[in-house]
Amino acid sequence: MSNKSKVCGAVASAPDPYSYRSAKVENDQFWRWGSDNRLPLLLSAVSRCSTTHRRIINDKADYISGKGFTYDSSIPLLGRFVESVNGFNESLRQLINKVAFDKALFGNAFVEIVTNADHSFLSLYHQDAVRCRVAKDSQHILMHHNWEQFKSSEAISLPLYPHFEQQSDGTLRSIIHYKDYEPGFNHYGVPPYIAGLSVSAIAYKTDRWNISRLDNSFQPSGVMILDDAAESEADAERIIRAAEERFAGNPGQVMFIVKGSSENENSRFVPITSSADGDWKALHEQATNDIVVAHSWFRSLSGLNYTSGFNAERILHEYEIALNTVILSEQAELLEPLIEVIGSTLGIDCSSLEFINRPPTRSKPIYMKVWEARKADGLDYDPDDEKQQFYLSEITKYNVTKID
Numbered sequence: 338m339s340n341k342s343k344v345c346g347a348v349a350s351a352p353d354p355y356s357y358r359s360a361k362v363e364n365d366q367f368w369r370w371g372s373d374n375r376l377p378l379l380l381s382a383v384s385r386c387s388t389t390h391r392r393i394i395n396d397k398a399d400y401i402s403g404k405g406f407t408y409d410s411s412i413p414l415l416g417r418f419v420e421s422v423n424g425f426n427e428s429l430r431q432l433i434n435k436v437a438f439d440k441a442l443f444g445n446a447f448v449e450i451v452t453n454a455d456h457s458f459l460s461l462y463h464q465d466a467v468r469c470r471v472a473k474d475s476q477h478i479l480m481h482h483n484w485e486q487f488k489s490s491e492a493i494s495l496p497l498y499p500h501f502e503q504q505s506d507g508t509l510r511s512i513i514h515y516k517d518y519e520p521g522f523n524h525y526g527v528p529p530y531i532a533g534l535s536v537s538a539i540a541y542k543t544d545r546w547n548i549s550r551l552d553n554s555f556q557p558s559g560v561m562i563l564d565d566a567a568e569s570e571a572d573a574e575r576i577i578r579a580a581e582e583r584f585a586g587n588p589g590q591v592m593f594i595v596k597g598s599s600e601n602e603n604s605r606f607v608p609i610t611s612s613a614d615g616d617w618k619a620l621h622e623q624a625t626n627d628i629v630v631a632h633s634w635f636r637s638l639s640g641l642n643y644t645s646g647f648n649a650e651r652i653l654h655e656y657e658i659a660l661n662t663v664i665l666s667e668q669a670e671l672l673e674p675l676i677e678v679i680g681s682t683l684g685i686d687c688s689s690l691e692f693i694n695r696p697p698t699r700s701k702p703i704y705m706k707v708w709e710a711r712k713a714d715g716l717d718y719d720p721d722d723e724k725q726q727f728y729l730s731e732i733t734k735y736n737v738t739k740i741d
Contacts, residue, residue: 366489367470367479368524374484377443377467380528384442387537389625390530393632393639397441400638400659400694401667402434409689418679419690423451423460433671435463436515440667444517444528445469447478448675450498452509452682459682461675464512471514471524476500478512498674513674533631539624635659638697649698656696668692703730 370376384391406419406429419429432448439446447464468480472494480493496502501509516526530537629636635655637648676687708725711718719725 364487365473366487366492367472368475370470370525374470380443381467383534383537387628389628389639389641390533390537390632393530393629393634394438394441396638396640397632397634397663397667398434398438400664401437401441401671402430403668403692404695405430405693407689407691407693409686412685412689414683415679415685415687415690418459418683423462425462427463429461429675432461432463433675436671437667439463439466440515440517440526440671442466442528444519444526444531446515446671448513448515449495450501450511450513450678450682452501453507454503454509456682456684459679461678469512469514475524478514498678513678515671515674529633530628530631533628536624536627536631539620633663652698653696660694664694703728705729707732 364374367374371379384394408415408419410416421427422429422432436446436448443466445466447466447469449462449464451460451462452458464480468482470479470481470484471477472479477494477496480495481487481491495510495512498511498513501511504510517529519527519531625641626636629639629641635658637652637655638659672690672692676690679685680687705728706725707727707729708718708720708722710729711725
């Protein structure tokens, strides 16, 4: 190859959702969700890459959907509806859990309402936010199975609640669109963690870096200089590719250089040493902390370890803060439209319908009586009060009222 050298770096990595760049897409039938209308797919991919990010989304959905519902047992129809809200026999809690998950992940969620002209039945269905887009008239939601190959003939159009439209099967249908408010965004909500996407990328990439080191058996990165006489560029390329497949590892941190033969030089490996492991660890920990902050969430509720070990009191304290700052407000936002739909369609009083919320751990044994627990908390107590004679296990037991 005369005096020329052929250089090639061994690169083999999985697609990185954080490095995705979109192209602007125009359409006169719906409002784009992201410049290329694929933002929900990107957010879904990101949630599958960062462990802490995904854990917080899962936990938020679980805490917001609670442990079920309490309601007036004298209203049998309400009880039956809470236990089964649609033809899939999903309970109201199962439905809200999916809605809460979508809202935590996308900042948007959708619930389809199905009834008839006589209001003789009511069904509620969660609709995957990835399938939904706001129509250009801003009064309908379009649902399609593949937005990259959108065909208007295959799309389903539903009016936004409280408007209903008759469908081909004779039912009346509508759809509720939940969305997190963000200034400047009129058609879609923005997830609350949006400011933490970059730090989520850091956590993801530091994890991937560790996986790369493991795949390479923690061998050092460096430059491999191959002393070989290659008669053509094609021969040099062949030599490099063969060396990459055998020595580069995955995703290969070795740069290969093919040089002409020399009497004084032989093939050799020049390692690139680095002592930045501690910096990488600190960077990962900082990114993890920032993800929790971006979600407006709490470390002890995110499954993150503390040097002090498991602390039930801290978990309870942070749960109380989360309950009063995040959980209750989200529950009210999700439940209020559904209560209105159930009341107006079935004509029943839903004012008694409330979430059952329970902390992830207890600081007091369940065999204590109420008056004993109040005494331990420094509150007023009366051992002779009948209401304070119950055991904590009796008043915290998960027991949604059953309807005969």
